Amino acid sequence: MFKKTFKGGVHPDDGKRYAKDASYRAYLPQGELVFPMSQHIGKPAKPLVKKGDTVLAGQLIGEADGFVSANIVSSCSGTVKAVENRRTASGAKVMSVVIENDGQYTLAEGIGVERDYKMLGKEEILGSIQKAGIVGMGGAGFPVHVKLAPKNADEIRYIIANGAECEPYITCDDQLMRTKSMELAEGMRILLKLFPAAEGVFLIEENKPEAIAAMEKACAGDEKLKVHAAKCKYPQGGERSIIQVIAGIDLKLGMLPADAGCVVDNVATIYAIYQAVCKSIPLMERGFTVSGDVVKEPCNLIVKIGTNMAEVLETAGGIRDGKEAEKYLSGGPMMGMALADLNVPICKNNNALTVLGEDPVAKAEQQETACLRCGRCTRVCPLGLSPQEMMDAAKRRRFVRYEKKLYGLECIACGSCTYVCPAKRPLMQTFKQTKAEIMAKKRAAQAQQGGAKK
Template sequence: MQTKTFKGGIHPAGHKELSKGHPVERYLPKGDLVFPTNQHIGKPARPIVQKGDKVLAGQIIAEADGFVSANVISSCSGTVKAVEERVTSAGTRALCIVVENDGQFTLAPGVGKTRHEGTLSNKDILDAVQAAGIIGLGGAGFPTHVKLSSKNPEGIDYIIANGSECEPYITCDDLLMQKENREIVEGIKLVLQLFPNAQGIIAIEDNKPEAIKAMEAVCAGEKQVSVQPVMAKYPEGGERNLISVVTGRDLRFGQLPADVGCIVCNVATLHAIYRAVFHSEPLMERYFTVSGNAIASPRTLCVRLGTNCSELIQAAGGIREGCTVKKVLFGGPMMGVALTTLDLPVNKNNNALTVLAEDDVELAQSQMTACIRCGRCAHACPIHLVPQLMAEAAQRKDYERYEKKLYGLDCIACGSCTYVCPAKRPLMQLFKQTKAAILAAKRK
């Protein structure tokens, strides 16, 4: 059966089989845990603990500073070792709270207390989500309570659970849907309570038949929630594309999902909402894939936030024998960021660590030639921009044209153009830089 899809996009090799077969295990960290205060979009959280303080698992250690901000929660019990500036996975410095792990994982009082449906008001749900420090776990890291506090809740028609997971190598959402299917549906139902006219749709790429089956099994008796298989294509999971595929509504440039009556949440976020509301459990753990051809035994783990990356590589069997690591990425190979050190913590919105034995970017750069104007980039662009013209304007630093005529600021940096370019031009890198330059100029 032909499944729904969007125009554009690419079909990179998935490599999901590497980490898919291994059962998900919980990994408890042994070393110190580090919690950056800027894991979300918005103002960094304000630390409320000091060096030497004792903390418990589930305790708030940094408070949201303003509405568009999120709490940071300790995922282990122990002593605060330092509150200092450190380099984070984004490559920049941020205030981090370092907790010396006592290995006990003693829970803070009140965590794990179950609540029952029927007694919950909308405010209860939003408060629980806000207190739990939940942010978009798919990658963007937008505070979830802000997303759910819509001014016009009646105007929302669709709550889309994003389980498409189009990025190669990553299987954490796939396995989460297989294992925690009931919790995800309960999470959607909680969100649906906030939006009376909405309907829940779980979008899953058709290369995850087990996840589709598992979710369909739970949705069978539900009136408001259904499963929608979509074609396996990159970037199917982009918010804009997913809305167009599932609802047929197109977002114009500059529009937000709520403008067309949609809210898109990652399945992991919905799972976290369920845990936070029904079990008073703040965001302490997440599914995290450690994969790549340089890993001895790639797998998806249920990890505590703040765990050190080098520990996780060891947990996945370490580096394959006889393998030299060429590149380590936070995230997948398409949108992930290259790391220069492994001494980094897992943040709320990090979903995978990809360790590769060869570096295709280096190879591509050695083969770079001039643009041959073939237009493949424009065909591949999932949001219908013209990367070839954008690159020209960006190189001339003609930011006016880039922004106003070519809508360059709407680029989602998915890298599809760069993937198909036969001249091997670093398009996406250029767009990322240009976007940063334009936004920096606007802030002045």
């Protein structure tokens, strides 16, 4: 029996009212498209094209350069304008292929060829997923073909489709489940071919009744497929939170989902798997929400990977008359990244542009006080960490304690601690910076050690 919720968590305003009933519509980009070679966790892809080359939609333009890496395909036809560093939503400059879109979207040979997945073996299915360049589309961007090849494949009990979509304002997964429920059910059956001992579970929060009804209809009559409605609580979409609810296991720090007999994939990822295996369509487009309290026409779009974020805000009508935008976010207000410039491409793991009339971080900075020792941050942490002690260690730069004693690198940066802090301390922001600094030191030490061996 599945649980209804997990330990910890918070209840922010979900902001779903702005775009939840906006039906999907396709958006075809007008300008150049930018394809960063790093749209995933792991080693960047290797560019396969050069300036002046003609490319087709669905053509491989970046080849995975290692086991933990992912292919990059063009989502348009046109001419390569440049292969150069371009800035992404993260703020980093990444080697990218820039394509001048010809507006024709001429498909490469073989794209769209239908196949019966029941006639394919495990290796053929995994090969199709790998070739398509599919990564985790809920935000993490982990190459899916790697996730689907755990060492203990026979011990996997649950394939969990993450349809929680707990991040405020974002509604593209809700629309996906409402409109593509049959395809999602087939995508789950494809995954169950890889893990025959498992059952497939679609976890959806209760604030999406239409999606729940659609998925229940699509799964009806298949005893290996289940739909579970969980309570609305953030961050229900985190892997550890989902595994608590479905498998009833508290994933220990350092453990992977496969160690608990689970594989967790976002519903958008499962739809991409269906497209790749059954339709021979690589990852070229995705669902994307443009929302926020100052957006004129909040919407859910099907966008081509590589589309400029400024373009999608324009197609949403821009900013409402008489309003001003103070905060632009790639993602939502809890885990999203602030954007200083909208001239960045939509990547595989970007699911939303959220525009707010007030900057909550700037407001909190004006109200910040010393820690009150109230313990609220510890009570809401879904991992059971101690944000109060982590903050102290981070401020004192006691990085060994932060990592080894307080398990600070396990933090998923959900922002729950920051949300409830009455002292308005920038806990999550500090933890992200601290993790980045620790990891940079580790990489430098490894590089130095490698150089010494040579």
